[in-house]
Amino acid sequence: MSDRPHPVLIGIAALVYLFLMLPLVIVVGAALSDTTYLTFPPQGLSLRWFQNIFEISAFRRTIVTSLQIALLGTLIALLIGIPAAYALNRFRIELPKWLGTLFVLPILVPEIVFGFALLKSLTVGTGAPIFLSLLIGHTLIVLPYVVRVISASLASFDFSIEEAAISLGSAPVKTFFTIVLPNVRAGVIAAFILAFITSLNDVSVSLFLTGPGISTLPIQILAHVEQFFDPTVASVSVLLMFLTVAVMAIVERTLGLTFLAK
Amino acid sequence: MTQPLDINAVSAHYGTTKVLEDLSLSVQAGELVSLLGASGCGKTTTLRLIAGFLAPTSGSISLGGRDLTRLPTHKRDIGLVFQNYALFPHLSVLDNVAFGLKQRGIGADERRKRAMAMLERVGLAPLAERAPGALSGGQKQRVALARALVIEPPLLMFDEPLSNLDAKLRVDMRVEIRQLQRANGTTSVYVTHDQEEAFSISDRVAIMNAGRLMQFDRPEVLYRRPANTFVARFVGFENIIPLKVVARDGDIVVAETAGMRLRLPQSLFGQIPDTFLLATRPDGLVVSTDPAAEGLSAQLGLRTYLGRAYQYQCETPAGHLIANGSLTTPLEAGTNVKLVPMPEQCTILAAEDAR
Numbered sequence: 001m002s003d004r005p006h007p008v009l010i011g012i013a014a015l016v017y018l019f020l021m022l023p024l025v026i027v028v029g030a031a032l033s034d035t036t037y038l039t040f041p042p043q044g045l046s047l048r049w050f051q052n053i054f055e056i057s058a059f060r061r062t063i064v065t066s067l068q069i070a071l072l073g074t075l076i077a078l079l080i081g082i083p084a085a086y087a088l089n090r091f092r093i094e095l096p097k098w099l100g101t102l103f104v105l106p107i108l109v110p111e112i113v114f115g116f117a118l119l120k121s122l123t124v125g126t127g128a129p130i131f132l133s134l135l136i137g138h139t140l141i142v143l144p145y146v147v148r149v150i151s152a153s154l155a156s157f158d159f160s161i162e163e164a165a166i167s168l169g170s171a172p173v174k175t176f177f178t179i180v181l182p183n184v185r186a187g188v189i190a191a192f193i194l195a196f197i198t199s200l201n202d203v204s205v206s207l208f209l210t211g212p213g214i215s216t217l218p219i220q221i222l223a224h225v226e227q228f229f230d231p232t233v234a235s236v237s238v239l240l241m242f243l244t245v246a247v248m249a250i251v252e253r254t255l256g257l258t259f260l261a262k
Numbered sequence: 263m264t265q266p267l268d269i270n271a272v273s274a275h276y277g278t279t280k281v282l283e284d285l286s287l288s289v290q291a292g293e294l295v296s297l298l299g300a301s302g303c304g305k306t307t308t309l310r311l312i313a314g315f316l317a318p319t320s321g322s323i324s325l326g327g328r329d330l331t332r333l334p335t336h337k338r339d340i341g342l343v344f345q346n347y348a349l350f351p352h353l354s355v356l357d358n359v360a361f362g363l364k365q366r367g368i369g370a371d372e373r374r375k376r377a378m379a380m381l382e383r384v385g386l387a388p389l390a391e392r393a394p395g396a397l398s399g400g401q402k403q404r405v406a407l408a409r410a411l412v413i414e415p416p417l418l419m420f421d422e423p424l425s426n427l428d429a430k431l432r433v434d435m436r437v438e439i440r441q442l443q444r445a446n447g448t449t450s451v452y453v454t455h456d457q458e459e460a461f462s463i464s465d466r467v468a469i470m471n472a473g474r475l476m477q478f479d480r481p482e483v484l485y486r487r488p489a490n491t492f493v494a495r496f497v498g499f500e501n502i503i504p505l506k507v508v509a510r511d512g513d514i515v516v517a518e519t520a521g522m523r524l525r526l527p528q529s530l531f532g533q534i535p536d537t538f539l540l541a542t543r544p545d546g547l548v549v550s551t552d553p554a555a556e557g558l559s560a561q562l563g564l565r566t567y568l569g570r571a572y573q574y575q576c577e578t579p580a581g582h583l584i585a586n587g588s589l590t591t592p593l594e595a596g597t598n599v600k601l602v603p604m605p606e607q608c609t610i611l612a613a614e615d616a617r
Contacts, residue, residue, distance in 0.1 A: 161350060172336070
């Protein structure tokens with residue numbers, strides 16, 4: 001057996017990368033086009049469509065809203081999800097099996113249905129403000145990811161380590177922060193990124209919960225496409241991509257992304 | 263620092279299942295007591311009750327006269343050594359050992375000094391700055407031991423600490439644990455399913471079965487004079503033969519079963535009741551080809567080689583028995599022999615105990 005991968009294998013791998021990268025190349029190309037309509041390959045190079053994003057106030061506002069909702073929703077989901085995942089794993093034997101499934105339900109229900117249900121129960125039912133409804137909706141759709149990812153991390157955590165710390169005189173709550181949390185840090189970071197990106201890109205749930213004056217970026221993109229056919233949508237998409245990459249880069253710089261290689 | 267531990271009539275349940283029934287056990291100050299039994303016998307439950315990870319449904323536990331029953335684990339001041347080491351993966355070896363001292367509010371310099379001294383004692387001082395993940399199994403267990411000892415607990419508990427180590431290291435480590443425990447004079451509870459380990463390391467051993475204490479005594483007594491058929495079988499008395507006394511002549515008692523007559527000196531066993539069980543190990547039955555020998559008629563079955571002897575599965579009128587025969591004259595399956603019990607290698611059990 002030779003150490004070098006088979007040529008066919010290299011070919012397939014190259015194809016996979018091509019399929020993954022090509023749409024990105026096309027979007028970036030279209031965003032740079034000087035024309036007033038979407039086209040690829042770009043004709044003439046210009047950044048004016050990027051500039052256009054910030055000239056349209058709806059885009060400016062929705063970018064801010066989207067970031068606020070994604071950040072707050074993710075943080076709230078972590079606050080609920082980390083203790084939930086801990087309890088589900090720590091007391092796996094004592095707790096009924098269906099309890100874990102409960103936290104996955106929001107992704108099992110079609111998002112359209114989920115969004116409609118939230119509209120009926122939250123916005124219409126209680127008359128909650130739009131921003132609050134959006135925040136609750138996004139928290140709920142990212143919660144399953146948070147619980148699943150952190151659960152996966154906790155599944156390999158040996159709880160006798162926690163017991164050892166407690167037996168050495170560390171109070172249980174303190175032990176959670178000094179012993180348990182540092183050992184599932186990778187899971188928490190992964191959950192944060194996944195939840196943040198899921199929230200930032202969500203369309204179906206936001207579609208129902210946005211209202212007059214408050215919208216998210218993906219919804220604004222949809223609204224824009226319905227009326228215009230200029231490359232602004234491509235530039236916004238590129239911007240969204242860069243935002244995502246930026247978040248991952250910041251996390252990578254501050255906390256380390258090595259766990260993704262595991 | 264060393265204190266006695268008292269477990270007083272403790273019962274415990276998991277849900278509705280009773281896992282421990284009315285257990286009473288006293289460990290003297292400085293003594294090492296093993297809890298021995300198969301999985302599910304309640305030994306780990308007992309340890310978790312003492313540690314406070316479980317609450318008893320009834321009964322009480324006290325250490326040096328201080329009632330522990332309602333005290334949370336982190337206030338019990340007990341050193342624990344776990345089977346899977348349970349070292350903190352994100353802390354260095356030194357910080358692992360210093361962790362308990364930190365919880366006790368001891369300053370950084372003093373912590374470091376004491377932790378290093380303890381690592382020195384277990385021979386791991388050069389590895390103080392390593393991460394636990396970089397250590398071998400034996401080294402990890404030494405760190406765990408140092409971490410439990412450095413807080414100078416009045417009670418030290420071990421939960422199958424050597425099960426994950428290979429055979430040679432297991433023997434070395436148990437000697438090391440015993441030496442450290444002796445040197446510190448720390449009262450200790452040691453949970454294991456390994457009989458040799460329990461007998462070699464302990465002052466006294468509590469043999470448990472199905473949530474009950476079967477016998478609690480020194481290893482020498484358990485090995486020679488088991489109190490009931492469970493303990494007898496557990497320590498290797500594989501042959502248990504029911505007998506009836508037919509005559510008493512001074513010190514000699516004549517007992518009978520299935521055509522065998524046996525003369526037993528009462529001085530060897532104490533008072534022999536009219537019906538009783540005679541228990542022996544395979545070594546306690548002599549395989550005799552002399553048809554005139556006074557013993558149980560038996561037909562030999564499967565022969566296995568033990569190195570020091572041949573072992574025979576035997577069918578007798580008193581049931582299936584196991585006997586060891588000499589290496590010089592291997593016998594074939596189907597041979598009719600006599601099995602002669604050697605009284606000094608037998609023990610006597612109460613007949614009503616037949617289970």
